[in-house]
Amino acid sequence: MKIMTQKSCKFLNCYLIFLLTVFIAGIYSGAADTTDLFPDKAYPEMATGYTVEYHDTYKVVQINDPWGRESENYTYLLVQRGEEVPDGYPDAEVFYVPVQNVVTMGVVHIPHISELGEIETITGHNGVKQVHDEGFQNRLSNGDIIEVGSGAVSMTSTLKMEDLIELEPELIFCVANGNKEYDNHYKLLEAGLKPVLTADWMENDPLARAEWIKFFSLFYNKEKEANEYFDEIKQNYNNIKEEAEQTNEKPTIFSGIDYQGGWYAPGGKSYVAELFRDAGGDYILGDNEETGSQMLDFETVYDKAYAADYWINIGYANDNDELLALDPRFAKFDAYKNGNVYHYNARVNENGGNDYWESGIIHPDIVLADLVKILHPDLLPDHEFYYYTHIGQE
Template structure:
């Protein structure tokens, strides 16, 4: 009888604690209810909590190291579970934003949130006339390009400091800012391998600004137009060969085969000599090797050099077909008076405009009514 009573007690205890464990597991599982994964971008994703908070994962915060940084985003910190409060906290929606790169500005402008930008560097080179005017009116403080102005940033009391991805060893310069309670978020859009992946970082801005629907709609429109243009280019039966970039002394830097630059060329249906390369960055090759690969190219793109050097620089390579046919283009159509280039700003979130330029240059019959946005033709006269 006693044995049966003990057995029943043990069974009841087991069931009780099993239920508690299961209840705890269920509670922990329910705390994060949805994972939001980008379609092209590989540098971030986030999970949504059941109480109006988000866990943001920046999966490629450093340019030289594989690592993941986590942040907790919420309107009120008390909405965050106790076990997650050790993570760097970002209060959303952002009201005061500091950026160390002008490439972050177009996303703010596209989402109607330039008023949140309180400081940035390189403002003299910004192409956006709206941002230039705000800077002149003192609405956006100018940060030095020579070094991090810690005290100035602290005085601005921003909700977030966004920086470009960099070597992990350099993140230490932001320690004092982080210790003051200001989160520092690396933006690694420039490390993305696909043009649409770079543009998709606008979704992260949408999360930070609590404008997710606007960001999603913006990106969907960009993606739709990009894919439409890509499909249009594939109708060309005989792709044109393309030369790219300019040599620097004895080295010629060209995009690796899996880089976003090479993907642009592929999607524009252009034949690129290094397309089969499996790298994702840039290639540093000898001038002689690259020249030998580009001799048959009927187009020369991304040829940025000072105008006074055009004839001398290009006529040296007169054997390249593009030089003989005067089919040379650079990306300097949209320059501000002080040299700001919109290709490095707006084009980051508008890859469809870049792809449209490439297709229009290579196959003008496909887009007869379109005007070039970022590219312009260079006039060269060789003896």
């Protein structure tokens, strides 16, 4: 038998050390290649309009049935900047995150972006005068945001397409209705731009609508902030709801207004009706199955609402004079006679921008507190109205 010399042993040891080093380096290299770039995840708990799937270097976001017709779904591939676009998603629109240059088509997009601390990424907006957000208006005054349309979110004729294209936005947050003849969404696609549909308006629960802040956070890699925000809002909302559940009184409520021959009122399964219920109210159309706004005639509403305790949300009117100017018959309602008329017009700027339609979307807890203050003032004695005013009887 051949005995291994000391020199041979030394060579073998060196060779084994070399192999071990290469092996360990390979392990660390492989680990680096599979590092999760998104340690903070934000999955929807209550919102049903979208889903998100996380991978190490990208996210797959899908908008589900954005118009309630089971007709179209949209997939967005959010790839971390500096990483390669993965194969296997031929129909997905690709965006590199975090995004840095966006355009917003409606005021409903502003509060989510503002709350995430990303208002500086907005370079264009459709209907700048309608925005209430102070940070947005400051950037507008400084020339950092331009107007790309007159504000009718679903009418293509209002858009300034040349200005939009010149901005070269990475994406355009867009509200759409699925009508190809009038919809911004399709027009933007035809122009080679990259719209992102938001369908929070399809949610029938106030908290589900607020949870769409998580959707926006996906484009900014701010899932941690969105989770923390929503958890706090949800806790606040449920605490207030529990307060309202302590009372056996359920004041009756009617809502909306008659306009040009039709009374537009929230359906019984709408998010507004849910707010009324959670505030401890009895909505006169609560047994209705509609999830959106519905049109009724005056006589139908009067038969149901003439003796109702409260009239909440009066549409286009801001005071008693405007209310009766629209229709003198409104004075017949008991709620009007008793001075129990309330409206969400406490936070309106000089251009008509109403914060109820902005921050109210992501602050359903404050909206609920206002409603509880209206219906059960003794339950929240220290709360002061934030979005609502008491129209009363002058």
